[in-house]
Amino acid sequence: MPSIAALRERARGALLGLAVGDALGAPAENLKPSEIRARWGRITGYVTDDPAGTDDTEYAILSGLLLARHGSALTPAHVEAAWHAWIADRDEGPFRGAGFSERGTLENLRRGLTAPVTAQHRHAWSDGLAMRAAVFGVYAAGRPAEAARLAAIDGSVSHEGEGIYGGQAVAAGVAAAMTGAPPITTIASALAVVPADSWTARSLRRAVSVAHEGERAIRSAVVIAGYPWTDLAPEAVALAFGAFAASGGDFRDSVLTAVNMGRDADTTAAVAGALSGATQGITAIPTPWAHAIGPAKGSCLPEMAGHHILDIAELLLQTEPMKWRPTRTDFALAAEAGEDR
Structure with a gap:
């Protein structure tokens, strides 16, 4: 198990990496690679004068604050109460609560419904849980199964099925990366917590198996061509991994x-940033990218304004994580992933 100092560097890397990826990917959201090239060539840094995190960062802050308050005792009732107190019962920002899954959830909450019925809307399969799930991996460093369990509790208010699986895969992957697991084991840990025959698992395996061939091969392996919505959790999570x-x-x-593959680029880059930030630590994030990230503006969630993502990392490290040892399943999936590559 890494030292407390090393865990702190990885936690800061994971969450700042999420925010940096979010800010880098936001301008490319919903674009095709050809459209990205036409506008900027290949994106190699921020393409706006005032880069900032979007709903991905602000919802990660929300879930992080909630997790810091309740820890492993987190329940769906806690999550539901927080959504009421911080979003549904207050004025929303210009983004009106963010994506489709969040909109559907808020409408259900305002109708007086409770979890898990609040997650019964047309976009329960979105990547809205995946975009905020890294906080559970940071909190449960070295415990991928616990990270996945907590992500599912958080997601029970807003997601079902593949939407939950996508969040669990991200949480478990970050939890493994936090202890210095190599990428192949991080990927195996993500696969170990979702059903093997799920759309999420199939897409993730396909993406990883062709990753050595580059961006075009990854996109071709998982993107649903012609489908208008880019926030499908199985697609976005697979692109990120x-x-x-x-x-x-x-x-x-x-x-x-992740950014240059387009689609839901802010979320895919946020997830890729969280995974690689946890793997390498905060020092791997280029200084100009890191320094551009300030406190949340509250453009989506006014109640999150003023919170810095790095403060969330510090809060989540207050509880010392348990030691993690890879399971037999982890090694089996790692071997399988190695054969695919």
């Missing part, structure tokens, strides 16, 4: 690979 695998866990390459 594909970018992470293609780069061997290198932060800069992971994030830029």
